[in-house]
Every structure is written in C-alpha cells, then in structure tokens.
Amino acid sequence: MSEKVELGTIKTDVPARLDRLPWARFHWMVVVGLGSVWILDGLEVTMVGNVAARMTEEGSGIDMTAGQIGTAGALYVLGACVGAIVFGQLTDRFGRRKLFLITLVLYLVATVATAFSFSAWYFFLVRFLTGAGIGGEYAAVNSAIDELIPARVRGRIDLIINGSYWLGAAGGAATTLLFLNTDILPKMIGWRLAFAVGMLLAIFVFVVRKNVPESPRWLFIHGRNDEAERIVGEIEDGIEAETSQTLPAPKKTITVRQRKTISFVEIMKVAFTIYPKRAILCLVLFVGQAFLYNGITFNLGTIFSGFYGVAAASVPIFIILWSLSNFAGPVVLGRLFDTIGRKPMISFSYLGSAVVAVVLAFVFNGEVGGEWLFLLILVVCFFLASSGASAAYLTVSEIFPMETRALAIAFFYAVGTAAGGIAGPLLFGGMIESGDRSQVAWAFCIGAAVMALGGVAELLFGVKAEGADLEDIARPLTAEDAEGAESAAESGSERTEHSDRAGSAAAAESSAGPEAGSRRERLRPGPGSAGVYAPWPSVSSRDVPPEVSANEVNGIIDFVRDMEPVGEVELYRAIGARRWGPGRFRAAVREAVRQGAVHRNRRGRLEYRGDRS
Structure with a gap:
C-alpha cells in the first residue's frame, strides 16, 4: 500500500460497541432503508417474467420474441455486473452512504424510462441501466448492512433481507394481475404501468434511506474517526433512551492504520493470495445461484404460458405463489444459519435444491401432473435454493477484510453472476423458444449441476462465521499494518529479551502479558x-x-x-x-x-x- 495515503494509527472500540447493541428501532431503520433494495430487484427481475407473455403478443406496442425476452434478462444482469464493479470501487473510496443514494437515483431514472420502451433495442438499453443501478446497490448496501447489524444476529437478518427480494417479486406479480387485465387497460398500456410501480417504491426507499448514517467502520478506516465516534454515540444514546437501560462497556478494541484509498490490485491480492479458498468458494456459490435463478426467473412466465397453456393474465398467480415460497425459505431456515452454522446449512441448501431440480426436470419432460404439480416441485426447490442464494451474499460480505468488503461483494457478484446469470437466461430463453420440452429439461439439469457444485465447495471451503465479529473472521488489512508499526517500536527490547534463550524467555513472556502475540513483530x-x-x-x-x-x-x-x-x-x-x-x-x-x-x-x-x- 502506498505511504502517501497513510493518515495515522488509532485504537478504536467502534466495532465492539456496534456488535454489543440490543436490537432497536435503529436496526429496523437499517433493515427497511437498505434492505428494500432487494424488494426493488425482485420487482424488476420478475416483472419481465410477469409481463413477458404480454410483450410477445400482437398489439403490445413492442412485439418482442421469447428469445429477446431472454436477451433482455441477460443484459439486465450484465448491467448489474458492470454497476457492481464500477460502484463497488467508488463505495470503498467515497463511502457507503453516498453511493447507495447515487445508485438508487440511477435505478429510479432507468426504471421510469423502461415504461416508455418502443422497440427491442431501447428496451435492452434501459434494462442494462436499471441493472447497473441495482448492481451498485448490492456493493454499497450489503457492506453497510453487515457493518451495522450486531454479529449475534447478522446471519438470519442478512438472509431475511436478501430473501425480501421475493416480496418484491410477489408484489410485482400481484400488481400485474391488475395491469395485464385487458378489461381494465389496453395491451400496450398495462405492461408499461407495471414497470412504473418500481418508481413509486424507489421514492419511498429514498426518503427512508436519507436517515441511515454512514458506516462508522468505514469512517474510522478512512481517517474520519471523530465522525465515527459521533455517529456511534448518537446510536447508543437513542437505544439507551428507547430501552431505559445503560449499555455495557465494550470488551474489545482494534488498532488500525487509517487510509484514504486501498488499490484494486491490493484487494485482489488479498482475495487470491491470502484467502484463495474463500475466493473459490464465493465464485462457485455465485455462479450456481445466478445460473439457476436468473435462468428460471426471467423465463418462468413463458414456461407456464408456452408449455402449460396458462393465459398471460393468469401467469402472475403462479409467480406470486412461487415468490412467497422463496421468501419463506430464509425466514424459516434463517435462524439455523446462526445456530447450526453457516457450513452445514449452506451446503444443505445448495445440494438439496439441486436434487429437487433434477426431479423437476423429469416431471417437466414427462408432462406429469400438469402445471400445478410443476409449481409444487418448483416451490420446494426454491424454498431451499433461496436460503442458499441469500447465504452467498452473506458469505462474501463476511469473510474478507473490512477495507475490501464492498469491492469484494462487487467483484464476486459481477464475475459469478456474469458467468451464471447471463448464461442462464440465454440458455433457458433459447431452449424455451425451441418448443422442445427435453431441451428445457436439460436446462433444469444443468442448473442442478451448478448448484450442486456450490454445495460441494461449501463443504470443502466453508467458513464458520456464525456469531463471530467481522474483524475476527477477516482481520482488517490496516489492523495488520498498525500492529506491525506498534510492534516495531518494541522490537529492540524484545530482541534483547530473547537473546538469552535459555533463561530469560519465561520472564519476557510474563512481562509481555497475554497480548504479547498481538504485539510481536512480524517474523x-x-x-x-x-x-x-x-x-x-x-x-x-x-x-x-x-x-x-x-x-x-x-x-x-x-x-x-x-x-x-x-x-x-x-x-x-x-x-x-x-x-x-x-x-x-x-x-x-x-x-x-x-x-x-x-x-x-x-x-x-x-x-x-x-x-x-
């Protein structure tokens, strides 16, 4: 790291103070203000699936094919990947709060523009920009959530927040029941108004989000420790007033060397040299969930209408039931990720959904039981898969150092989702357009295989992060630097103590105390x-x-x-x-x-x- 960006070395108890807080109104504000991004994403992604059948009909005003619907889905995901990388770097440089407001504005503008689509190329463009806004949200918001939520409940809260994507999906599907009803609205108007729903929700989120503070962890790393102290103090005062109790004293401190910037090269070196197994784990988890989810989500409407003869106006009913099962997964299973543990639950979610996806492929290919049996098996599959998919975001946001957190989320989301999230919609869209059930069944099997790989990777490389402080799971890079500088000042006397190895080591260790290991000079x-x-x-x-x-x-x-x-x-x-x-x-x-x-x-x-x- 470059010396010219060094600011100073401080000892802080901010992380411990945040992790000891009881659950309060402040945490609900964080959940609503930041977690609502997944409701927006669920609304946007499934909206295309909900209205896809209508957009392929004559008189819709845009006349797109099933293959073009799949392409639009792929471009949305590509935009999310680009947005994650671009805004992820800016998030670690300029702060979580500033960027999650900017990305929300980008999403708001792009989703309004979607309602005015008049041709395929324009629809592709605005979907790309909408995805860019959502991708940027992932980096800024995921990092901020994990840095503001207490460690003891971080797993279940993170999973439920990520799972709220499906509330957006269900809400989007419910609104399209109205907008796709041709007795109320013409074909070429209804689907456009459906996209405008996202605009109304984004305005509400913007109002709430303005009250969410900057991450104190980010502030003290970047030399703004007075501001970090002020924000934590205000949070503590509010919680003490709310609970009428005095908060216990924090038990831990951490020494950090403050930095304004940390290079992208340094961050990648951290991921792939110090934590190579964690890097592989995150890539495989993201590829698996992105392939299965994006492939099916963007094309589910055309599957029901094209292969089961479900009317376009009725497709949202199936989407609502499927979406609610996806939300139920993290809600029901989420607490087990904090009790039983991350490793067994993530591997169970991935491997279990893979097995059910294979069953789904056989039922679909054999035309067994009709659309309701297909929906039932789909519900079971994604009840499990949704917990695993949410845990992929939780994993990458926990297991890398604080300075790299936003960009690590952006990087692994972008690379994993680009590999799985773009290939999935293109593969499913092309196979659905062929009209051949066996080809679509093979797509389900491929999705099952990549999910199974995610489960195996978790068994091999998973990290036990349940209940642990973020700084213990992955120690901040600047903390290492600070400890190295601190120990250098003591190195002269320490070398003298160790030079007489036969007689003075025990005394040296006794005088150093239990924290000698943390102060010792790097070997x-x-x-x-x-x-x-x-x-x-x-x-x-x-x-x-x-x-x-x-x-x-x-x-x-x-x-x-x-x-x-x-x-x-x-x-x-x-x-x-x-x-x-x-x-x-x-x-x-x-x-x-x-x-x-x-x-x-x-x-x-x-x-x-x-x-x-």
Missing part, C-alpha cells in the same frame, strides 16, 4: 540472528530441511503456542508469512509438525505440543 524469513526475531526454545538450522529456516520453524511453533488452536490462514496472517516467499510458510508448518512441536487436531487446526522428536 522475517531467513536464519535466526540477533537482528531478527527467533523464539525460544530454538531449533538449530541443522535440524531443518534446506527449503525452510530454523527461524521460520521457531516462529511457527511460538505463534501456535500463543494462539492455539489456530487455523493455517489465521497463523499465516498473524506471523506475517506473506513476506516469506512462495511455499515457505507451508514448508515451515510441515517441519514443525514433523518435529512434534505442533500437531493438527481432528478439525485440522494447529495446537502446541512442545515435545520435539
């Missing part, structure tokens, strides 16, 4: 010397293979002793091993295990043993 690679930290008791350089040094092995042993039990990723970051060079950290861990000083427990975490062979 540098190479053989131990008077100028480089080497813990006691030491391993001779003759005892280790040539690809690692005794100093590195001693560092592993000493840090594991202080931190046990500890995962390899936590240890890698705590010890500063990213400076060591390729492969040296893992080689040093293997050597420490081989010598018997460290061993892995049944959960794969490292523990200190002390007796070396």
Whole structure:
C-alpha cells in the first residue's frame, strides 16, 4: 500500500460497541432503508417474467420474441455486473452512504424510462441501466448492512433481507394481475404501468434511506474517526433512551492504520493470495445461484404460458405463489444459519435444491401432473435454493477484510453472476423458444449441476462465521499494518529479551502479558540472528530441511503456542508469512509438525505440543 495515503494509527472500540447493541428501532431503520433494495430487484427481475407473455403478443406496442425476452434478462444482469464493479470501487473510496443514494437515483431514472420502451433495442438499453443501478446497490448496501447489524444476529437478518427480494417479486406479480387485465387497460398500456410501480417504491426507499448514517467502520478506516465516534454515540444514546437501560462497556478494541484509498490490485491480492479458498468458494456459490435463478426467473412466465397453456393474465398467480415460497425459505431456515452454522446449512441448501431440480426436470419432460404439480416441485426447490442464494451474499460480505468488503461483494457478484446469470437466461430463453420440452429439461439439469457444485465447495471451503465479529473472521488489512508499526517500536527490547534463550524467555513472556502475540513483530524469513526475531526454545538450522529456516520453524511453533488452536490462514496472517516467499510458510508448518512441536487436531487446526522428536 502506498505511504502517501497513510493518515495515522488509532485504537478504536467502534466495532465492539456496534456488535454489543440490543436490537432497536435503529436496526429496523437499517433493515427497511437498505434492505428494500432487494424488494426493488425482485420487482424488476420478475416483472419481465410477469409481463413477458404480454410483450410477445400482437398489439403490445413492442412485439418482442421469447428469445429477446431472454436477451433482455441477460443484459439486465450484465448491467448489474458492470454497476457492481464500477460502484463497488467508488463505495470503498467515497463511502457507503453516498453511493447507495447515487445508485438508487440511477435505478429510479432507468426504471421510469423502461415504461416508455418502443422497440427491442431501447428496451435492452434501459434494462442494462436499471441493472447497473441495482448492481451498485448490492456493493454499497450489503457492506453497510453487515457493518451495522450486531454479529449475534447478522446471519438470519442478512438472509431475511436478501430473501425480501421475493416480496418484491410477489408484489410485482400481484400488481400485474391488475395491469395485464385487458378489461381494465389496453395491451400496450398495462405492461408499461407495471414497470412504473418500481418508481413509486424507489421514492419511498429514498426518503427512508436519507436517515441511515454512514458506516462508522468505514469512517474510522478512512481517517474520519471523530465522525465515527459521533455517529456511534448518537446510536447508543437513542437505544439507551428507547430501552431505559445503560449499555455495557465494550470488551474489545482494534488498532488500525487509517487510509484514504486501498488499490484494486491490493484487494485482489488479498482475495487470491491470502484467502484463495474463500475466493473459490464465493465464485462457485455465485455462479450456481445466478445460473439457476436468473435462468428460471426471467423465463418462468413463458414456461407456464408456452408449455402449460396458462393465459398471460393468469401467469402472475403462479409467480406470486412461487415468490412467497422463496421468501419463506430464509425466514424459516434463517435462524439455523446462526445456530447450526453457516457450513452445514449452506451446503444443505445448495445440494438439496439441486436434487429437487433434477426431479423437476423429469416431471417437466414427462408432462406429469400438469402445471400445478410443476409449481409444487418448483416451490420446494426454491424454498431451499433461496436460503442458499441469500447465504452467498452473506458469505462474501463476511469473510474478507473490512477495507475490501464492498469491492469484494462487487467483484464476486459481477464475475459469478456474469458467468451464471447471463448464461442462464440465454440458455433457458433459447431452449424455451425451441418448443422442445427435453431441451428445457436439460436446462433444469444443468442448473442442478451448478448448484450442486456450490454445495460441494461449501463443504470443502466453508467458513464458520456464525456469531463471530467481522474483524475476527477477516482481520482488517490496516489492523495488520498498525500492529506491525506498534510492534516495531518494541522490537529492540524484545530482541534483547530473547537473546538469552535459555533463561530469560519465561520472564519476557510474563512481562509481555497475554497480548504479547498481538504485539510481536512480524517474523522475517531467513536464519535466526540477533537482528531478527527467533523464539525460544530454538531449533538449530541443522535440524531443518534446506527449503525452510530454523527461524521460520521457531516462529511457527511460538505463534501456535500463543494462539492455539489456530487455523493455517489465521497463523499465516498473524506471523506475517506473506513476506516469506512462495511455499515457505507451508514448508515451515510441515517441519514443525514433523518435529512434534505442533500437531493438527481432528478439525485440522494447529495446537502446541512442545515435545520435539
């Protein structure tokens, strides 16, 4: 990171103060003001599915084909991907609040323009811009929600908020029952007014959202710690007045080095070098849910009307029932993500929906039971899938450092959704247009396969984040920098203490106290010397293979002793091993295990043993 953007180093208890808050009116304001973006997205995405059949009829004023409806869906998703990347960078640079107001205005303008569509190319353009506004919302809003909601309920609240997408879907479908009724409105007017509903909801959201403050976590990272303190103080005062109780004192602090900007390159390095398994997990989760959801959502109306003969005016009834089942999934299962845990519940949601999707394909291809049996199986499939899809957003917003959160959401949403969310509507749209049931059944099976991959990835790489502080799941990058600077000031006396390894180590550790590990200077690679930290008791350089040094092995042993039990990723970051060079950290861990000083427990975490062979 560039030194010229450094502002200063501070110790703050803001994260702990936010996480200890009881649920209050402030949190409801956050849920309504920010979470409503998913209602808007659900309204917009399913609106096309609701009115698709009408837009393909003669006299609609636009005369689009089923294939063009699928293309419009793909362009909406492409716009969301572009908007997420562009606005995601701006969100981490200029703040959550400023950007979630700007993106809402973009959405508002674009959705009004959609109601005036007169040809396919114009419809494609305004759908792209509408998607860009929604994509930008994802980055700004998801990061702000997780930074303002207490850790103990973050999982269920995040899932329910993401699941509220389906309230928008159901509401959109309900309104089209009126707008598509040709006894009330002409064909070429009704579907246009349906899109205007989004404008009315966006105006309401804008009014509520103006009262949501900037994220205090973002503020203190970017040098505005006085403002962060003021906002948290106002929130605390309001909650104490509301509950008539005094809040307990916060129990934790964190030291951070303030920055104005963190480069995109640095953020990508964090994702793919420090957290490669987490990066793979997020990509697979997003690809799976985006393919299945966008493929079916954009084309569900044409499936019911084209293959089951459901009248265009009746299609919204099926969409409403399906949408409500999607919302019920996160509401019913959401609390289990905080109790049973993220890993078992996410994998269950993905794998379970994949199995049901295969059953759905066979029922559809065999023309068994008609449209109501098809709807019933679809409801079961997406009751499970909706929890998994919501958890994909929860996962990426939790497991990367705070400075990268908005852009990480944007990046993984954009890449995963571009791969799955664009391919899905195009594949389903083309296969539906063919009129061949077997081709559509294959599309369902492909969707099941990519969802199953998401479930497998969660089993392999999932992170136990339930109830944990965001800063513990992924320590802020600036916190690492600050601790390195803080420990450097103490390094001279610490080296002196460790130079007499046989007799003074115990006294040094005692005087350092329980937080010695957090203050210790990052271990540098190479053989131990008077100028480089080497813990006691030491391993001779003759005892280790040539690809690692005794100093590195001693560092592993000493840090594991202080931190046990500890995962390899936590240890890698705590010890500063990213400076060591390729492969040296893992080689040093293997050597420490081989010598018997460290061993892995049944959960794969490292523990200190002390007796070396």
